[in-house]
Amino acid sequence: MSGFAASKAEYSGNFTVNFKKAFQGISEVSENHKEYTLPSPGTKIAVWAHMGGYSGKALNPDEVEKLRNFVKDGGILVLYASTPTNAFPKGKTQFDLSPAVPVLGAKAYAYGNWKSTVQPKGTEIFGSDAEKYNIFAGQARRPGLGKLDGLTVLFGTPDTADLGVMRIGKGAVIYTGTDPKDPVYAEALAKLVTILLDEKELDRLFPLQKSNGAVLMEGKKLHLAIATGGQKTILPDILAQSLGKDSFTPVEDVDQILIHVGETPYVKSLGLDFQSLHPFGYYMICRDGRNIVLAGKNRAGTNYAVNDFLKRFAGYRAYPGGKLYEIIPKQDALKLPAKFEFREEPSIKSYNLVFTNNGDFARNPRMTCMATHALSELVPPAKYGKTHPEYFPLIGGKRRLPDDKGKFAGPWNPCMSHGDLEKLVEEYADDYFKKHPDNFGLPLGVNDGGGDCQCEKCVAELNRTGNQYARFYNLAARVLAKKYPEKVVSFIAYGRTASAVPRGVKMENNILVEVINWGSVNAYERMEQWKKIGVRHFGLYDYIYSAGSGYVTPRYFPHTIGNAWKENHKKYSIETMWLEFYPSSYVFESPRQYVLDELAWNINADIGVLLKDYFRNVYAEAAEPMEKFFNHLEEVYSRKPDALVPMNDWKRPKQMKEFTFGDLEQLDAFLAEAKKRVKNPDAAKRLALLEKYYGLTRLHIENSICSNELEKIQKVTSDSECRKIVELVKRGYAAAAGAEHYTMTPEEEKLIFLPGGYTKDNSLARWKKMSTLHPTALLEINVDPALGKVTEYLKTKGKNIAEFYAKAADSAGQEAARAAFLTQSYVQTDREEQNLVRNPSFEEVSGKHESLAASDHTPFQASFWSTWCFPSSVTRFFINKEAAHSGKQSASIGELQIGGAIISYVKLEPKCRYRLSFWVRRNRGDEGFGCGQLGIRFQGKSGWLDQGSAVSVVYPPECENKWVRLDTTFTAPDEPATALLIFGAPRQAEGVWTAFDDVSLVKIFDPNQAGVKKK
């Protein structure tokens, strides 16, 4: 220890006196400075201590490096309290010390009240004196260093240092939150300095980090490090899990690979072309076999780069569906090529998948062009509400204007029939592109929900071209072309007034039309029509809702939709996609969405390769049978006549139409094979969950197949057919009961239904509330007609009907099946059929009404009937004297913009069964929105008993100019309830109507009536 007394110590700052006292036995003062001064040659200890405002300058990066070299060569640097904030360059805030990390080993200056305790390293150094030396323990608010990145805490908390040491090369930095005026603490500091000056002790207590050997490059194991100062991402966490190492801090004097995340100084030094890069594009580069660049043009792009790097080189996968589908392969070292260079940009320039929990791995979202709902931005109500009423829509003969706060009561679109449009477009474009310079589209899509101007000129425009806004879009495009020639006008072809391809209009070539995929014509055929009138830029707005959100079937169609994307991307160069996903579960959705997300980034990716990758990673040994299982699901899906419009069967039973009993057998067999093969515990867990979920969907499908089979029956001609029908009815009800009473453990439910999407409360209970897909209701539509045919057959053969059904009822299994069988004998009994619908043929218009069932219902002209329509849109209800099935008139719905219905309320008795019949007629055929449908909903004492019509009857095309009789049967809820008979209509133009007449609702079964045996 000799010679320490001669160590030269140099002091900077106005608060050094107590340090000098503390260190007088181990050093001699060589120099004093008022301002922070780099130590001169020969100095061993540098103490920087300042209190209060500092008038000098902070070090520049060069000086920081020199100071670091002083320590690296064996110096001891002591820093006091807030001195680091004065001495070093700072980051974004006063507390941000990240530029000084190489010296401090901490990113932040801290000030607060944390509880100071002796940390393990403190005990190791000071032994039994440690508690005594920690004078911070009883202190109140005080300074310290936080966000540690190399600094070892002696006193403090694991995350915040009161006293800490940062080893650098042959020397060390000491940070102390207080000065040594307390003799006890002075003794501690002197001891610490003495120890750190001893090379052997320094090495023993603060060993230099060695290579983690986490990279294998060209056959050599190297240290893998993440450069300091980069963007915070998942990189260190995933690498740690994959490689089993806990630190990726750069280490000096070892061979290392340094990963630069975001625009670090090294990345800047490469001079990469970020200017021309897509806003969400990124670089993955290694040019020198030592430095790797993962950097996007924006922060999201950097996250995408990190995910892509992990995907390519670490085997990392974060398939849609959360942690359960995250795969982090374990390995000793990351194998990296010495050179690689990727400049990544997406095929689909603007991509939004809403709502999903799978962002960065899917490289979603990347919105650079919005085409939806923004047209009202053209005339800000606050700016023009008072001065320019003519900019706003004329609806029902009145200008709709904003209130005093500039707010509107409902959705609206501007009037397009005044002279200021060019000026307004220019103003809007200037404002928009100033705020969103990276976006390439000026959003001018109509809003969601009507509110279009009905002034004479606007209506004339709609009548002339079929699209109220097309010629305005041309005008906007011409304005844009002058000032923003590289941008486009973007809009969604949506709603009654803006979706039609305009007649007699040639569209400008700087227009992007986002086409919705809904209805009888698929999006790509619509693109063709727009292309013919000059449109050169396209977007796709599609709907891929999941099982649990209006679907009980798996939604699996990666080839069908993926190949359509590929083909049509080539044909129409689709530039934007907005996809409504709304997942409630990812169990079936995950592989399809993985493929679609990958294609949206790289449209040339191979679907087969992507799927192989998915199934191998997710289902391990069971990959092959699981791929077959899913392929079979897609095979069934592809039988749909409108498979390219994935949303056409949303909430509708036709989503199950293509399944057969044979399909279920096939699927069961693949699943059984998968279970036999699977070994990997994670894969087995995923498989078990899929099986659980599939069990539920399978019951719905089985029920639907029974219903469809019953529907096919034309005429019954043999006893064996009677038996077959009875068996189908029983099987159908058994499946329905299975689905209605399906259970999952809380753990299963939590993993199958993930929070997020449209609603947070995705659950089995919510699944069961999907009323329009309610299995019993779907079955009953076809049970009664089929059994009716059995009854007819029994009658013609002179058989005993009551006996036949009593026997069927005895073996029914389910109460509902029993009721269905006994209905047949019940309707044969002597009884008076009473029509429960009041004013059933709309002849009475005396204005008698009852209290309304819902606040948004309105009394109709015909007594005891009411109406409902979508707010701030047009729906015309009227008594139709042109058409009557009986009497002099019928009830009709005329022009209808969004939605509306004529409604009757009928009281029901619990568990009784009813038959509804009515006549319908339309004066036009299907105009692209179907022919409309009737729905039945139930209200009980506590309010609605369902979430939509469980029972519905679709009007067939035959009702064009001809009265058609339709009927359906249903079972009343278990409690006293009111049925709402809701006669709807499709969207209809002026002059089109749908008429209803002779509505009848009769009871066809009553479990309490005599003659009905109870089980």
Ligand SMILES: [Zn+2]
């Ligand atoms: Zn107008």
